[in-house]
Amino acid sequence: MSALTVTLPDGSQRSLPEGSTAGDLAAEIGPGLAKAAVIAIVDDKEIDLDVPLADGADVSLVTASDELGLHTIRHSTAHLMAQAILDLHPGARFAIGPPIEHGFYYDFDLPDGKTLNDEDLEAIEARMHELVAADQPFERYEISVPEALDLFKDEPYKMEIIEAVTSGAANSDDAGELSGDTVSYYRNSDTFLDMCTGPHVPSTGRLGHFKLQRVAGAYWRGDEKRPQLQRIYGTAWSSKKELKQHLVRLEEAAKRDHRRLAQELDLVSWPTELGPGLAVWHPKGAIIRKIMEDYSRQRHEEGGYDFAYSPHIAKSVLWETSGHLDFYADGMYPPMEMDGASYYPKPMNCPFHVLIFKSGQRSYRELPKKIFELGTVYRYELSGAVHGLMRSRGFTQDDSHVFATREQIADELSSLLDFMLGVLRDFGFTEFEAKLSTRPEEKSVGDDEIWDSATAGLQAALEAHGLDYVVDEGGGAFYGPKIDVDVRDAIGRAWQLSTIQLDFNLPERFELEYVAPDGERKRPVMIHRALMGSIERFFGVLIEHYAGNFPAWLAPVQARILPVAEAHEDYARGVADRLRAAGFRIEVDAANDPLGKRVRNGKVQKIPYVLVVGDDDMANDTVGVNARGVKDVERDVTVDAFTERLAADVAAKS
């Protein structure tokens, strides 16, 4: 009997009978692996477990605990869902159904424009579980392109994918289904097959730990002008336990939702009378904002910035000169007509700062000139894009514009990055990722030399600060390259906050000049720069990052003092006055509630310190300290010692 020999990842070799598959190999090694294996990697290619192995192949078995295995499970689950949809809604036509982080989706169309709702989702999920029980094999077939065009002739989206790829758009993401001139597809049953490059799990019985999450609309190929398909998102895992853990994580993330915490902690609200995307700041939110803004002003003052203020509206001529009415009109609020002129609410602060620069003749000795403003802007965000504080229609930027000579750019960028990271670190962020966006392919303004030197300056600044970054080739705006900085929050989500954007355009449009040492007039370069970006959004991110547990320097109430009984109320108020005199934000809760209840209320409000004072404390000038997040209560802490402790917390911004 002939045999074949394969090499495993550890270098060991196994002999198997002729015709053996990767699945046979797994079974040969052990029943546990046979059960766990999902696909195999043979000579660096991902394949199904039922493909016969060639003699001398390098074989590695991929299990569900590998990232790649999980990816396969999600991909196969997308197929499973498509089959269930087709069973329940004959005539459905499918577009694409890829695995994504934590799950998968599938885009499709139903006959007669039928749309699905949450109940349909339950039915589809139930049908999927039946198909899992049926344990259908995933069978792979390869056919020629003409055969594929015939097989999928009733599937317009699949046809389009085949045609797009065969007509030469070979770099397309869709190329996966096609290798050379063949198309592969998988058949699960007599009634369901799907074009797909695979690989897949051996059979549907290997799936089952999934949950369909939501149905949404999605444009075909992401293009607003093309038909909108239905998309079902689901999550899928290799075990029931993992699925459950994921669902618990989602619940925990939902508990941090800044819109929910804004309500629970009485920070901000969105009265419908104001309109979408417009918030009012309640006292507890407003005090945090004041601290953020005070901090920002102080840092800018130390950083050598000049302060500025500008009005909320300006005549159309300003926006014509700046170009905003040409390329940003859709994002602007409509104008108010007055005295024969059109006044637009400002979507940006830059033109005002440009006018301040332009208000007199500038010498090279004044550069770099750095103008800073907490400037409130209004932008017409699409109604579907508005989202709590994260995406508002009115918001305040910590905006500054640096006017510099070409020669100063590199140094200035480096110091800006320094400044930015210092601010972000003070707000508790420790992980950063940057993106460098370079000159776009299409038309752009500015000569090659300035693009090259500015881009090199940005890159040098990133490297000097040891920041991880990716380059988005051609991703810059037409008027200059930029750096965007993302932070990771406490649960690992990335938020884009800060931007440093070069601008070669506005100085041209406004004909900005400075007098150089040789007496010649030269054009400065402008740098737009926001650190928090939008104060609103930054606050939203902080709420979620800290889950409402603001560090003492930001907490609206730093300590709440609870007298044990009425007899201790005067003492409590005395301690509160002393702490307030030391500069802290203090409340006294002498409400008609039992102590346990009042402690709970303080905890629910996420106050850093709940202080309890009773007979012992009155006698000894002490407080009982119940710190947030700490189980044990500390008794007999002197008021002085507590004052020092709180001061240290505030100073450490922790």
Add this chain to the structure above:
RNA sequence: GCUCCCUUAGCUCAGUCGGUAGAGCGUCUCCAUGGUAAGGAGAAGGUCGACAGUUCAAUUCUGUCAGGGAGCUCCA
């Protein structure tokens, strides 16, 4: 803006197969004076998002609008 879903007391939600409504928390009052995550009792509080339509009757069914959520698109 597009697709789907949602809107009932200050908040979180029940409920009415069409006959105008309930709970918990919160608020107020009273009792309880309590040493560390919910003491007890009572009261007030709702044009059931708005406007039309169907109906003897609409909070409930239908439509339009407004607001909100998820996703898509967008974020120069």
